[in-house]
Amino acid sequence: MRHLLGIEGWRREEIEALLDRAEAHLPGGSASATVLQGRVVANVFFEDSTRTRTSFEMAAKTLGAEVLNWTAQGSSISKGETLLDTVRNIEATGPVALVIRHRSSGAPHLAARHVRCAVINAGDGTHEHPSQALLDAFTLRRRWGRLDGRTVLIVGDILHSRVARSNILCLKALGARVVVCGPPTLLPMGVEQLGAEVAMLLDPVLPQADAVMCLRLQTERQSESFFPSAREFSRLYGLHAGRADKMKEGALVMHPGPINRGVELAPAVADGARSVILEQVANGVAVRRAILEVCV
Ligand code: CP
Structure with missing residues (x-):
């Protein structure tokens, strides 16, 4: 290479x-x-x-x-x-x-x-x-041994996310099920062709996930009047403590950074027992x- x-x-x-x-x-x-x-x-x-x-x-x-x-x-x-x-x-x-x-x-x-x-x-x-997707896969592989049959849920601004695209390709290649979740305005056309399943509502799919990868709203790539606002996004898709309680036992929380604390991820979850965010950085x-x- x-x-x-x-x-x-x-x-x-x-x-x-x-x-x-x-x-x-x-x-x-x-x-x-x-x-x-x-x-x-x-x-x-x-x-x-x-x-x-x-x-x-x-x-x-x-x-x-x-x-x-x-x-x-x-x-x-x-x-x-x-x-x-x-x-x-x-x-x-x-x-x-x-x-x-x-x-x-x-x-x-x-x-x-x-x-x-x-x-x-x-x-x-x-x-x-690509290096972000490889380090994310590495982090999961070190935790789980293999990714086959595991479900990774990627939540947030999928449309503008190069991390999401590389991760879908990488995680699918390693045998994981990948579900992307976000508002319709932040889901790219044809994302299913990369092998991802699509969910527009977070709460029904959250309990299926072995790992949840939260992505920030990339406001620098959006117009001012973009839907949803940070407040709307946080209410519908933010991983706050109440939501995180609905996750599977042992399920992991990931984020590529930078985190907008209190928007896509509550501080208590970002710094909580499920979080492997700094492990991602170290790996x-x-x-x-x-x-x-x-x-x-
Ligand atoms: N994950 C990531 O790409 O973070 P930086 O923008 O800080 O490099």
């Missing part, structure tokens, strides 16, 4: 092999800590990030690499420089991989066609966020170490 642009097209055995590799990259694991010694990984973030950027930085540094952190803010993007000129100029400084986040779907794919180094998609528009470093090792 030279680039990681999406989960689309991955076979189960390829995903399992990457997750097996990630096991070796957990703290105390057998993976080499010097595999990227003397190399540079460039984080190229045209959109803001906390988890993905720091996680790739931690992954690269703990494999021995130097990390170049480029962000659009303060760059020559403000003078009209294009995406391709930007990535080609960054590549010319010598990194072995570009970890790219961009608000436009397909931007990392375009970059990959014009550079010689590895390109890793760190989230492109509403399209894919993300091992998964991204494995991605870098395989791509570079």
